[in-house]
Amino acid sequence: MSLHDQDDPALRAAQEDRLRKVWEPPSGLFFRWTDTNNNRVGIWYVLTAFCFMLFAGVLALVMRTQLAIPANALVSANLFNQLFTLHGSVMMFLFAVPMFEAVSIILLPQLLAARDLPFPRLSAFGYWSFLIGGVFVSGSIFFDAAPDGGWFMYPPYTTRTDMTGLGADIWMLGLSFIEVSSVAAAVELIVGVLKCRPPGMRLNLMPLYAWYILVVAVMILFAFPPLIAGDILFEMERLLNWPFFDPTRGGDPLLWQHLFWIFGHPEVYIVFLPSIALFAMMIPTFSQRHLLGYPWIVLAAVGTAFLSFGLWVHHMFATGLPKISLALFSAASEAVAIPTGVQIFVFIATLWAGRVVWSTPLLYALGSIAMFVIGGLTGVMVAVAPFDWQAHDTYFIVAHLHYVLIGGTLIPLFGGLYYYWPLITGKKLSDRLGRIAFWVLFAGANLTFFPMHFTGLMGMPRRVFTYPAELGVSGLNLASTIGSFLTAAGVALICLDLALSPRRQKAKRNPWHGGTLEWLAHPDDENWGVRSVPLIESRYPIWDQKDFVKKVDEGRFFLPDAEEGRRETIITTVLDARPLAVQRLGGPSVKPMITAVALGSVFILTTYHMYWAALVGSVATLAAILWWLWTGTAEIPEKDEKPIGHGIVLPLYLSGSASPGWWAMFITMMADATAFSGLVFGYFFFWTTHPVFPPHGAGMEGPGVFWPMVAMTLMLAAWGLTVAARTANRRGGVGAARGLLGLGIVLSLAAIGAGLAGPWTTALAPSLHVYPAMVWTLVIWTTAHSGVAAIMQGYTLARSLAGRMTPKHDADLRNITVYMHFMALTAIVTYATIGLFPGVA
Amino acid sequence: MSKRRPRGRMLHGLHSRIVTARVTLWTLIVPPTVWAVHFLFAYLWAAVSCEKAGRFASFPVLFWAGTALALALIVASALVAMVQKETPGDPPPHDAGTDTDRNRFLATATWLLAGLSFAGVVFTALPVLFLLDCR
Incomplete structure (x- = not known):
């Protein structure tokens, strides 16, 4: 095919018909859920994670109501333990991390102009695992069986089966299952970034979001597995009485703390970096210029990723480790402020150098930077061991971590929601409602958490279900409670805005005038992702490459057709994105769902000590995986190679x-x-x-x-x-x-x-x-x-x-x-x- | 052109070898990896000697030698990156779709990471300078 063939509208229409047919989503009450296309699975993923966030938010409101006045008796101590454990666990494991994976599954193929990620069925498997595990863990509170040992589940109390019920097992096995889906997502995203970029998108032209995702996915690979190892030891102790954390038989509870925090501290950056990555996309758009300091952002992302693995002991400053160990980790904790600060300065500099277009997403971005800086500064304070000994396990820490997570994860995600809503639905959200929601949320979050610094310094410990009036923190606590309801009102306004969206008109294409590939998306988008896979010559091709959008739309770039009726995307080299092959992608299938159900049964049945049934589940899982692999992978193509346009012929099989x-x-x-x-x-x-x-x-x-x-x-x-x-x-x-x-x-x-x-x-x-x-x-x-x-x-x-x-x-x-x-x-x-x-x- | 003209044939040979050396994602992470290895050994050394011996060596030669080695590796990586980022071409932002710009971008990022890693290693070494017991 030559370029001029694409001048023929009839040819283009025929190509579009073929693409449409190939990428047609399955329909039917059940079969619609067997879809594996990233735009569908990503949206399910986002909605599910959003619902878990709302659920965990409601748990927080119950806690704040209990703490509004001293000696309150709204909830029992036991229920309060369940509330804070589930609030923390759900927010971290079922909202923050899955939300990053979900957003990436939607955005990454768009940003890379790939038709889909390389393993669409793996994404679907990850989603179903997440849903099953998440409902299992969250639902436990309705049966008074929720975990109650805090989100980090410290032994030795939590490993004693006479002191804890099923809750600890539910936490351990339910969340282990979700960790599997996180590792699956990490594999998908790393391979996506490294191998599925469009031709010409060399490493120095990659959107910064992709850089961040690459870094974060690699971090998941090294952060989650130590927790999986810890989970194995933990469950061995609970189920088989093997004494890993029992000091009377040579065990040591500190081992759990090490394994947990080797996961837990990088985790903070795993949820923070993808959110700040959204800024790296938004800020150039609203400054209407290229981002300044591109390699500085890469420095910040890679540097943070490395340093974040040298910080874990700063959660253990009060455990009596030798001071020299504490000092080493204190030094690394101070060092991590450098790359974190660098990226904030890069954003400020870009805004400074550009022509700023004020918009709702930018408001969220700036508000969150302000909150994050406050959280970051208190972080530098608690990284100093002697200060930490004073503040450890008090409300000061609660204030610090919420500033970091609300400023570094939650508000950026809301900003991203306002920015990317047109990409997903073709419609803009209301600027007016969005701004009102922002100010309510921003005021609420500060009113909730700022007083907690003082509550903590005045001596109120974390995780107590009530406090005496004599402590003198009643006023501060009441302020926090009022603030929490204000925060909830802000979130409710955002939900209202989302609910009103179906009634609104479609926006025009690329409503913010962005320069990166995701804005190729059309308001009446087709399922095929991108009409033709472009040749990239700039970091902002929509701004810089002549007639770029038109050429993509008219199929004048690569792979504009689906002649063999197969879903396909282009595989390229790691450094320079030279085309290597055309990869056939898995279509809609029930196999990922069946495999997730089978694997879920293993974890859930083990929780209830039904070992024989769990063994049957294991065999079923193995059978499902083999069936999936045998029928869906390493397929020998019907021909060796195919043309993708412009005289390039690529093989259909790689090994x-x-x-x-x-x-x-x-x-x-x-x-x-x-x-x-x-x-x-x-x-x-x-x-x-x-x-x-x-x-x-x-x-x-x-x-x-x-x-x-x-x-x-x-x-x-x-x-x-x-x-x-x-x-x-x-x-x-x-x-x-x-x-x-x-x-x-x-x-x-x-x-x-x-x-x-x-x-x-x-x-x-x-x-x-x-x-x-x-x-x-x-x-x-x-x-x-x-x-x-x-x-x-x-x-x-x-x-x-x-x-x-x-x-x-x-x-x-x-x-x-x-x-x-x-x-x-x-x-x-x-x-x-x-x-x-x-x-x- | 490079700002510093290499002196002598040997140096010139080294210079041209550096310029043509392959720059990859793996070379990018050399400096922070050196930091990580140094940090890990510093932590293990402190933890093991405190637990097993109950004290440190009064002058930890091995620790300082290791720190000097780590800093030397980081500086070497920074020097290589500096030569590579100054290969002829446009000034930053290195955003053309060419081999040269891709190399210069990766070299710049490596050079920046070397700076951060150098600071990181110095930070890690400071506690040992001031604290020499296990309390």
Whole structure:
């Protein structure tokens, strides 16, 4: 096809008909929910997260009503515990993080002019997991069974089943399930940013939102897995009585605090950076100029991401750790103010240098910067250990964290809502209602939280269900309560504005005159995302590239057609976005939903100790995943390549490190390795806290050297065979590859037996002491991975036998080889630690 | 052109090798990774020696050597980035769709990150200068 072909309106109409048919959403009462298109799934995701925010907000109002006057008896102490635990947990796990994922799922393909993200079904799976887990956790309060140990669930009280009911299990298992969906979203977003950019969008031309999303998604990979590791230890203690956090049997509650806050502090930046990323899109639009200091924003995002992992102990200043440790973390906490400040100065400078167009979204942006700066400054105060000892666990901290989160997450999101509403619905929200709502919200939030600084300094602790009048904080508390209802009124006004939206006229296209790709969206948008995938030559192509919108609309760029009736998007290189291939995308399917339901059943049934039923759920999950993979991935295309316009012909199949699937496996395994390192950290943590480790005595002598070394050798051999199978298959030795894989399965399975034989034959008793418990945990983790290795090898062998994998089309084998590299590393670390370390310790 | 003309053949060779060296997302994160490794070792060293030995070495040679090494790596990365960001081309904002601008952008960001990481390592080292016990 040449450029001039696109001059023909009849051709364009025919192309549009084909695209429309391919991207047609499924209909029907049930089947409409099987859609996987990012614009649908993203909107469900946003609405669900928004509802959880409103729910958690109502919980906060109940708490503030209880605290309005001293010695109030509206709610009991027990219910109050449930209220603040659920408020914090829902806001963090069911609102802030999912909202970032949701917004990114909607925006990212638009910003990158991709038809969709690389794994649409994975997004749908993430959404259904989130919905099921979220309803399960939130609903518990209606049965008086909500978690009540605070949003960070500190042991040892929370691990004692005689002191806590099901609430702690619901928190742990329900939220673990949601963490799975967060990691899934992180994989999707990283691969999206790195591999699905439009041709020509080199790293220096990428929208800053995409930079932030890349950074935040990488942070999720390293932040969430330590919490998953902590969750595993926590549930092992609750369900099996393995004493990880019980000091009477060698455990230590501080281990939980470490694992929780290695997650918990980066989490703050995980929810803050995507919100500030919205500013990086809004501020150039409303200054009508390019953002100043583009590399400075990259510095800020990457720098914050790194430093945020060196801050976790500042939540533990009052735990009695050595002062030198506190000082190291205090220093890092002060350092993180530098990149955070840099981005705020960049925004101010851009506004200063541009011609500012006053608008409702900009009002939200500026208001939130003001609030965030206050929260940031009190953050610098509490990063100083001696001050923190005074303020720790008081309302001063409540004030600080709410300033940060309201200024850094909530108000920016409302600003983003006003800015991007036309993108999603084609209609603008009311400027008037929006501004009134802003001022009510802004006044309310400050009236609620500013007095809390004083309430805290005057000695009122957090998490108390009431206080005596003699403390002298009654007036301040009443002010906070009035403020909280004012805040709620502001949110209600925003909801009213949203509710009135269907009655309003459609706005014109690109109503704010933005320069970035998402504003290609048309008010009467089609489902296909972008009419043709453009060639990018500028950071603000709509402003800078001549006739850009017209050329996109007339299909004069790449991939303007769907000749084969398949959903497709372009895969490009990481650095320079050179076109590599056309990727076929998964269409509407019930499989992600079924898999989410099956996996959800495993977590929920385990909560109620229905282990046999949970085992059935696990098998169902495995079956669903295999069915999904077998029918929907690494499909051998009907032809090798296809033209995408302008004389460019791209392959339809990729394998190895150029392909999105390989990257997804690599990224998932990074998360897996991080969780594993959390467990290994646990082992060595106990080595430091015990004078003699491993300890001596009955049930604690093991696992010996022999069996761990056998297990390690078997697993390394299984790894070598898989690598050899990959090479043989590539060279056309299909029979040899099948033989090597078959032998690999046998060795992987044998490694399970050998791994378990170590602690089994030496009779390590895990409920006796933390040492045997830790060894068993590492062995179970590693042998479970050996089991997964065997399944993967078996799957690939079956693909080969079924003709779905050939020497040329070998994505499956290339991808499982990545898994096996990590598997080998896991086996070496585990078996060397448990087998050899006792000898040198 | 580079502002500093390299002296001597060896330096010139080094200079041209730096200019043509590949700049990637991995080179971008070298300075903060050095900070992270230094920080991790500083923390582990403090935690392990306090728990296991109950005290520090009176003059922690290894710590200062490690800090000097970390700072040297960061400075080296900054120097490489500085040479690369000054390769010929337009002044910032490096927003053309060319190899040169992509390289110069990544080099600028690396150079900035090196500055932050340098400050970060100095911040981490300060407590050890002033606090030498485990209380």
